[in-house]
Amino acid sequence: MTSTYAVTGVLERRQTDREGALLTRCALAAFGLHALLAIAALVLPRLEPEHKPPIEYVAVQIVPAARLGVERPRPSTPPPPAPEPPKAEPKPAPPEIAPPPDTPTLREPAAAKPAPKPGPAPAATKPAPQPAAPAAEPEVQGSERGSTNALALGAAVAGLDNPDFVYGYYVDQMLSMIQRNWVRPMVGSGVEATVHYRIQRDGRIVEVRIATSSGINSFDLAALRAVQSSTPLPPLPRAFREGSLGVNLIFR
Structure with missing residues (x-):
């Protein structure tokens, strides 16, 4: 009987040791699994590409500045040149004094010449003959193929x-x-x-x-x-x- 109890005790201790070892292995496995999950939770977000929001494109129409009423810079105008100082007017030349006129010397009047005697009266000039009146111009006539009659001006x-x-x-x-x-x-x-x-x-x-x-x-x-x-x-x-x-x- 004593040997039977001894064998039973040995078997029970072995069973207990096996169960303890199994529990230890399970605990280690669970701990390792949790550690792996924690590491994966830290590392995986970095490995995955970041999800960026999609870029929206908007159509833009370029409008000339003239249609928008934008004033363009005007070219700068050069400042007007400074007015030249007025030139001094030339002084008028002094008037020349004319010398006094010479006093004319009185001459003795020449002796009066006798009037010429009247000559014979000139002969009366004959009137120039008047030119004869031009003859009446004939009617303008055309000629074609030997014809002599044509359109008469004034009477046609x-x-x-x-x-x-x-x-x-x-x-x-x-x-x-x-x-x-x-x-x-x-x-x-x-x-x-x-x-x-x-x-x-x-x-x-x-x-x-x-x-x-x-x-x-x-x-x-x-x-x-x-x-x-x-x-x-x-x-x-x-x-x-x-x-x-x-x-x-x-x-x-």
């Missing part, structure tokens, strides 16, 4: 639609320009045609037509071409208040 205007048109110089200019373009066909004498047309304010010729036919087609066409080829004429006189002038012109 059959009539104007406005009796208040009194500007003869303008009529002469008109006839001169049309005459340069008038080519008379080879027809007999005594043939004539009347062309009606209208002159605008700026000198353009419009509404050209045959008012009285000559009966010869080539003659009428030549008269129309003479008027149409003369546009534009000089502008109507400024003193003429109407906007246009109608003309009837005779071609012979």
